[in-house]
Amino acid sequence: MSREPWWQTTVIYQIYPRSFRDTTGNGIGDLPGITEKLEYLTETLGVGAIWISPFYPSPMADFGYDISHYTNVHPMFGTLADFDELLASAHDRKLKVIIDWVPNHSSDQHPWFIESRSSRTNPKRDWYVWHDPKPDGSEPNNWLGSFGGSAWTYDEPTEQYYLHSFLPEQPNLNWRNPEVQEAMFDEVRFWLDRGADGLRVDVAHFVMKDPGFRDNPPVPEDWAEVFKSHGAAYDSQLHIHDKGHADNHLLYRDLRALLDSYSPERYSVGEIHIADWDEWASYYGEELDELHMPYNFMLVHSPWQADEIATRIAALEAAIPPGAWPNYVLGNHDDTRLASRIGRHQARTAAMLLLTLRGTPTIYYGDELAMLEVEIAPEDQLDPWGRNTPGAGRDGCRTPMQWDASANAGFAPAGATPWLPLNEDWRESNVANQLDDPASILNLYRALLAYRKESAPLLLGSYDRLDSPSGSFLYRRSHENATVLVALNFTAEPLTAELPTEGTVVLTTEPGEIAAARPCMVELRPYEGVIIEAT
Numbered sequence: 001m002s003r004e005p006w007w008q009t010t011v012i013y014q015i016y017p018r019s020f021r022d023t024t025g026n027g028i029g030d031l032p033g034i035t036e037k038l039e040y041l042t043e044t045l046g047v048g049a050i051w052i053s054p055f056y057p058s059p060m061a062d063f064g065y066d067i068s069h070y071t072n073v074h075p076m077f078g079t080l081a082d083f084d085e086l087l088a089s090a091h092d093r094k095l096k097v098i099i100d101w102v103p104n105h106s107s108d109q110h111p112w113f114i115e116s117r118s119s120r121t122n123p124k125r126d127w128y129v130w131h132d133p134k135p136d137g138s139e140p141n142n143w144l145g146s147f148g149g150s151a152w153t154y155d156e157p158t159e160q161y162y163l164h165s166f167l168p169e170q171p172n173l174n175w176r177n178p179e180v181q182e183a184m185f186d187e188v189r190f191w192l193d194r195g196a197d198g199l200r201v202d203v204a205h206f207v208m209k210d211p212g213f214r215d216n217p218p219v220p221e222d223w224a225e226v227f228k229s230h231g232a233a234y235d236s237q238l239h240i241h242d243k244g245h246a247d248n249h250l251l252y253r254d255l256r257a258l259l260d261s262y263s264p265e266r267y268s269v270g271e272i273h274i275a276d277w278d279e280w281a282s283y284y285g286e287e288l289d290e291l292h293m294p295y296n297f298m299l300v301h302s303p304w305q306a307d308e309i310a311t312r313i314a315a316l317e318a319a320i321p322p323g324a325w326p327n328y329v330l331g332n333h334d335d336t337r338l339a340s341r342i343g344r345h346q347a348r349t350a351a352m353l354l355l356t357l358r359g360t361p362t363i364y365y366g367d368e369l370a371m372l373e374v375e376i377a378p379e380d381q382l383d384p385w386g387r388n389t390p391g392a393g394r395d396g397c398r399t400p401m402q403w404d405a406s407a408n409a410g411f412a413p414a415g416a417t418p419w420l421p422l423n424e425d426w427r428e429s430n431v432a433n434q435l436d437d438p439a440s441i442l443n444l445y446r447a448l449l450a451y452r453k454e455s456a457p458l459l460l461g462s463y464d465r466l467d468s469p470s471g472s473f474l475y476r477r478s479h480e481n482a483t484v485l486v487a488l489n490f491t492a493e494p495l496t497a498e499l500p501t502e503g504t505v506v507l508t509t510e511p512g513e514i515a516a517a518r519p520c521m522v523e524l525r526p527y528e529g530v531i532i533e534a535t
């Protein structure tokens with residue numbers, strides 16, 4: 001319908017490969033499992049791109065975000081040939097494939113790090129961030145690891161500390177060394193040459209740190225709310241020196257030039273957790289020459305209230321540079337499941353919101369079923385963050401996809417033991433059952449995705465908020481002569497929204513209902529959302 005770049009008109013679906021579909025019976029999902037489910041993604045659901053979390057060789061200290069070989073596939077996930085087959089089948093279906101790129105750190109088992117720590121004079125010593133102790137033998141500064149403890153680990157044999165923004169098993173690469181950039185860009189080329197359509201850049205803002213290694217200052221008292229999911233110690237600092245250095249922009253300009261040297265167009269989205277909108281938006285680049293998009297997590301961390309959400313959307317629209325493209329995400333493998341945060345009824349309103357805003361949406365696997373967070377006690381958590389910081393565990397949002405009512409919810413063959421427990425509701429709540437139920441949230445997602453695909457106002461239109469009763473959110477999307485209004489009721493009470501124009505309700509979140517014309521005024525049932533085509 002349009003000549004816009006594919007990444008602006010697509011919908012991305014995030015796959016956590018360990019939990020999508022296990023074809024071998026080891027209880028862990030794999031690449032052939034994704035290939036098997038491509039028809040679900042493109043035909044049944046109707047998304048246009050997938051982002052696959054890491055599937056590379058890894059000791060799995062952080063479940064794949066500790067990579068020991070950047071250009072291969074972990075045997076538990078399959079082989080490079082499996083990746084090629086997945087990519088070819090995806091492309092046959094016009095599905096784009098975005099892979100995860102983790103530049104900030106490798107695994108401590110990566111041959112580069114093994115060499116680097118072998119002696120102070122090894123040529124790879126400077127590929128990681130090594131620092132002498134303070135005169136009293138303590139850590140070089142007060143930087144902390146995001147998953148708890150110091151960001152420095154002492155290496156006895158070579159009598160220096162190495163830096164790790166996350167686990168000690170995830171040593172930071174030294175991007176101030178040009179050889180590192182060269183080597184890491186080669187790893188990117190490997191995947192782009194194979195045909196990968198883009199990169200999701202892990203903790204993109206962490207890569208460059210203060211070259212002077214200054215201490216982080218303590219956090220101002222009124223700030224503590226922002227990342228309260230982190231452990232208390234991590235929250236006690238203002239993280240201005242251990243990440244987010246302005247030199248990140250040089251790196252992303254270079255990365256963009258690399259991506260732009262490919263045809264067809266390759267894409268990048270950065271995982272950027274920065275609360276300041278202007279700083280966040282700076283990752284688009286002054287000339288829109290850095291990341292295609294910094295991931296926008298602001299709605300993940302928002303109270304689920306109409307005004308709060310509308311305010312964040314207004315802030316995003318105001319912050320992004322002219323010509324830059326917005327994006328929205330409501331769930332991922334690091335946050336509590338959407339349906340558990342806001343409730344299953346409101347998860348339907350959330351689906352309509354996500355798929356009707358201006359910008360590229362990302363759906364986290366299973367959110368289209370309103371999969372719930374699985375309660376996993378701190379002592380049973382596999383996630384290292386959850387083990388270090390009770391309450392911060394991420395296992396609960398990473399449980400196996402619920403496909404059907406057969407053994408292991410169709411995630412893994414009968415007799416296998418899934419690596420994480422299934423939600424206890426899997427026999428009732430799964431893809432197969434929801435497909436049969438016209439009232440299901442899966443069918444709502446399908447209808448929204450199908451509608452969006454054909455709607456120029458939703459794909460390309462302007463966005464503006466209109467007045468509506470407290471607790472509701474009304475916005476207009478217009479493109480050329482076509483206008484769509486979206487009215488969402490965030491309350492448990494019925495509400496009446498006055499529309500600026502006549503229109504026809506074409507989609508409602510109300511379970512299993514047929515749309516009916518309702519001119520001028522829209523009676524919204526509790527938590528109901530509607531799409532109205534203006535006439």
Ligand code: GLC
Nearest residue numbers: 062065166202203271333334
């Ligand atoms: C990102 C990933 C997260 C991982 C961390 C360290 O935040 O999304 O899962 O633990 O980076 O690589």
